[in-house]
Amino acid sequence: MKIEEFAPAKVNLTLHVTGRRADGYHLLDSLVVFAGVGDRVTVEASDALSLTLAGPEAAGLVADRDNLVLKAARFFDPGFRARITLWKALPVASGIGGGSADAAATLRALSRLTGRPLPAPGEAATLGADVPACLRGRALRLRGIGELLEVVPRIPPFEILLVNPRVTVPTPSVFASLTERWNPAMNDDLPDWPDVTAFCAWLRRHRNDLSEPARRVAPVIDDVLALVRETGCLHAGMSGSGATCFGLYPADGSTAAAAEAFVRLRRPDWWSASGAVS
Numbered sequence: 597m598k599i600e601e602f603a604p605a606k607v608n609l610t611l612h613v614t615g616r617r618a619d620g621y622h623l624l625d626s627l628v629v630f631a632g633v634g635d636r637v638t639v640e641a642s643d644a645l646s647l648t649l650a651g652p653e654a655a656g657l658v659a660d661r662d663n664l665v666l667k668a669a670r671f672f673d674p675g676f677r678a679r680i681t682l683w684k685a686l687p688v689a690s691g692i693g694g695g696s697a698d699a700a701a702t703l704r705a706l707s708r709l710t711g712r713p714l715p716a717p718g719e720a721a722t723l724g725a726d727v728p729a730c731l732r733g734r735a736l737r738l739r740g741i742g743e744l745l746e747v748v749p750r751i752p753p754f755e756i757l758l759v760n761p762r763v764t765v766p767t768p769s770v771f772a773s774l775t776e777r778w779n780p781a782m783n784d785d786l787p788d789w790p791d792v793t794a795f796c797a798w799l800r801r802h803r804n805d806l807s808e809p810a811r812r813v814a815p816v817i818d819d820v821l822a823l824v825r826e827t828g829c830l831h832a833g834m835s836g837s838g839a840t841c842f843g844l845y846p847a848d849g850s851t852a853a854a855a856e857a858f859v860r861l862r863r864p865d866w867w868s869a870s871g872a873v874s
């Protein structure tokens with residue numbers, strides 16, 4: 597039996613850093629969505645554990661034991677034997693959780709293959725703070741270091757453009773260069789947004805507290821945001837620790853795709869993708 601799982605890009609539409617734990621991990625309050633753009637993990641039973649890389653972004657990775665796909669497989673069952681293929685479409689170290697998405701897709705695939713349950717969020721977070729959210733793969737409010745999740749059921753439909761300038765931004769460096777670690781959280785109750793315009797107006801009143809340190813690490817982020825804004829999006833921002841930026845568009849099946857074509861024309865050397873959001 598061959599099982600395929602999609603590993604969608606995670607996008608932090610807001611990211612408030614609200615404190616720091618004694619072990620150095622930061623407390624977050626983030627509204628997270630998943631885009632119809634991502635990697636694919638395929639798993640089939642075999643007599644040995646192996647990983648093959650394919651896809652347009654595979655060159656950014658090696659299939660060694662530190663690959664999050666193999667870490668997730670060993671975490672699920674240290675003796676598990678399977679032939680795993682990772683089709684890599686998301687750029688590595690880009691703030692859209694590609695590695696965490698791959699780990700989560702591997703766990704989902706192995707759970708389907710064996711009928712065994714998925715790990716609890718607190719356990720999954722030991723693979724990576726974003727893995728619990730990626731296991732759910734739908735609009736969420738993420739708190740704690742990433743293990744406290746609440747489904748956000750009423751996000752209005754929209755489409756998204758993702759643009760990465762092909763500069764890798766290591767997450768630890770961005771957290772390390774934060775100057776203010778104790779910032780206000782989002783309000784306890786999230787509103788019911790009547791439409792995407794109201795949703796974007798709400799997003800504009802919130803923050804990504806990692807933007808400033810990320811822009812110090814990778815000043816090109818300002819150019820990415822300027823280009824995304826030039827497409828006429830409803831709202832633009834940076835995801836996670838960067839450098840990927842996003843633009844939001846109405847869910848009309850064409851405006852986000854047209855924005856992607858515009859960006860590709862202007863910056864064929866950058867990575868861009870667009871899709872619907874869940």
Ligand SMILES: C[C@@](CO)(OP(=O)(O)O)[C@H](O)COP(=O)(O)OP(=O)(O)OC[C@H]1O[C@@H](n2ccc(N)nc2=O)[C@H](O)[C@@H]1O
Pocket residue numbers: 608611620621622623624626690691692693694696723724725726727740741742767768771835836837838
């Ligand atoms: C910042 C976020 C926001 O969603 O996304 P990315 O930019 O990575 O996509 C995540 O919290 C990243 O999650 P993930 O990439 O899984 O993080 P991990 O591998 O667990 O941690 C990488 C490093 O980031 C820092 N880190 C991560 C999460 C967190 N809540 N506090 C931290 O301080 C730590 O320095 C840690 O050593």
Ligand SMILES: Nc1ncnc2c1ncn2[C@@H]1O[C@H](COP(=O)(O)OP(=O)(O)O)[C@@H](O)[C@H]1O
Pocket residue numbers: 657662663664665682687688689690691692693694695696698699765767836837838
């Ligand atoms: N399957 C994987 N996909 C992406 N990165 C991986 C993977 N396995 C291990 N990594 C490592 O994890 C780190 C974070 O990568 P990634 O999850 O893409 O970052 P981000 O969460 O910022 O998008 C990188 O240094 C990368 O080498």
